[in-house]
Amino acid sequence: MTENFVVAETVSGILEAEIIRGMLEAQEIDVVLSYEAAAAIYGFGVGRSARVEILVPKEMLSEAQQCLKDYHGGRLVDETDVQDQG
Secondary structure, three states: OHHHEEEEEEEEOHHHHHHHHHHHHHOOOOOEEEEOHHHHHHOOOOHHHHEEEEEEEHHHHHHHHHHHHHHHOOOOOOHHHHHHHO
């Protein structure tokens, strides 16, 4: 199944990976996470065992990369939510 998938990003930790997975899936981009089983069992990892690869279909890579760029640039924040909190 994952032979047509490529790495869109590598993050440090399953929590961030799950957040990104949710964001990409909301944009109708399929996501597969690849990580060390020990990190999932113990709930945390250190060094290489904490790395999680976020894989997306090859044909959706550019769309996923744009979503990730917007995510890291803070452009996915709903300004009305920010104003309501302040």
